[in-house]
Amino acid sequence: MADVLLPLESGAPPSPATAPVRLLDCVEELLLFTLSSQVDGSLGLDIGLSNDYCSRLLLSDPFHVHSNIGDDFHGVPMYPLYKSLAHALERYLSSGTFFKVPDSDDESFKLKEGEWSKLLLENGSELMKIFEAVDFELHVQEPFFSQLRAGLKSIEGRCAIGDYNRIAPGASLLFNKTLVVEVQYVNQYSSFSEMLQVETLTKVLSGVKTIEEGNIFFFTFYTEEKERTNGVLAICVSKPASQPYVHMANLLTGLGYDGLNFLLGMKHTSGTVPDALPPPRSALVSSAMKPYRPNQGHWLNILAGVVMDGGAAFQEVIQIRTGWHQMSSTAC
Numbered sequence: 001m002a003d004v005l006l007p008l009e010s011g012a013p014p015s016p017a018t019a020p021v022r023l024l025d026c027v028e029e030l031l032l033f034t035l036s037s038q039v040d041g042s043l044g045l046d047i048g049l050s051n052d053y054c055s056r057l058l059l060s061d062p063f064h065v066h067s068n069i070g071d072d073f074h075g076v077p078m079y080p081l082y083k084s085l086a087h088a089l090e091r092y093l094s095s096g097t098f099f100k101v102p103d104s105d106d107e108s109f110k111l112k113e114g115e116w117s118k119l120l121l122e123n124g125s126e127l128m129k130i131f132e133a134v135d136f137e138l139h140v141q142e143p144f145f146s147q148l149r150a151g152l153k154s155i156e157g158r159c160a161i162g163d164y165n166r167i168a169p170g171a172s173l174l175f176n177k178t179l180v181v182e183v184q185y186v187n188q189y190s191s192f193s194e195m196l197q198v199e200t201l202t203k204v205l206s207g208v209k210t211i212e213e214g215n216i217f218f219f220t221f222y223t224e225e226k227e228r229t230n231g232v233l234a235i236c237v238s239k240p241a242s243q244p245y246v247h248m249a250n251l252l253t254g255l256g257y258d259g260l261n262f263l264l265g266m267k268h269t270s271g272t273v274p275d276a277l278p279p280p281r282s283a284l285v286s287s288a289m290k291p292y293r294p295n296q297g298h299w300l301n302i303l304a305g306v307v308m309d310g311g312a313a314f315q316e317v318i319q320i321r322t323g324w325h326q327m328s329s330t331a332c
Helices: 027-040 051-058 067-073 081-095 107-132 144-150 162-166 192-199 211-218 224-230 244-263 281-289
Strands: 136-138 155-159 172-175 179-189 232-238 313-320 325-330
Touching: 027 051, 027 081, 027 244, 051 081, 081 107, 081 244, 107 244, 144 179, 155 192, 155 224, 162 232, 179 192, 179 244, 192 211, 192 232
Parallel strands: 136 172
Antiparallel strands: 155 232, 172 179, 179 232, 313 325
16 A cells, blocks of 8 residues: 655655665564554464453553652553563573573573573574565555455555565565565556556455546655656565564563563562553542542552662552551562
């Protein structure tokens, strides 16, 4: 499908973007895609993480925590947590190894440091190879991106302008920072209508019923004058088995709950709930500010068995005292 044509004054880079494509620029989008695909069931891989855990990594905090109290949350990652996780992965992929696991009373946990470093090295190297081989980066909107990924769509229709004319058989294309395809052939036509007739609607715009509807679709992105002046390209692609999201899934599988929570700055202790995650900052503020109620004279557990690793990390519980909840913190 065609990209939205932005005015020149927008300063947007030309599409398609050309090599080099940096892995570190794609980690966040790649992680988001992998987790979202796990939740909606389209990933097609078992990563060993519950959908509930993945959903919580994607959850946004609807309430803004005032900047004046931001320092009180040092060590507590901001929501959505997948962004913090992506930033940690970027650091470790850059270094090629895990940093030393903090002190833990679980010896078996310490042994995982070497396993995680090996996992990062292997999958990080494969991801590097994939992204270094990319020639052009493009964006495709839904539902056509999902169709490309599923193999239901194999032809990309674009106006023959700029760097699109450099795309040739054998080129590696990266779609939406997550899907890599290889160009099989490129055919040029005088119009989108001619392209749709020859290449067929099923391969170009799966789900679109008529060529007229197909033309209407393309003309939402290109003018008829641009079509007449430049012609159009039919870019036939195939999907190789080695995909960025597959290697990201392998990373998530190998790290598991312990590794991912460590990347989020959570300290592992005996009795730690495996899939526990820190609550939103707004939830901590809300719990701290609730007035005292006699019929709730007990301890409220916020993070059962979880201690955040940070200079001013929050303790697991908020004690109810006379008048207000007293939130305590501990230096880890």
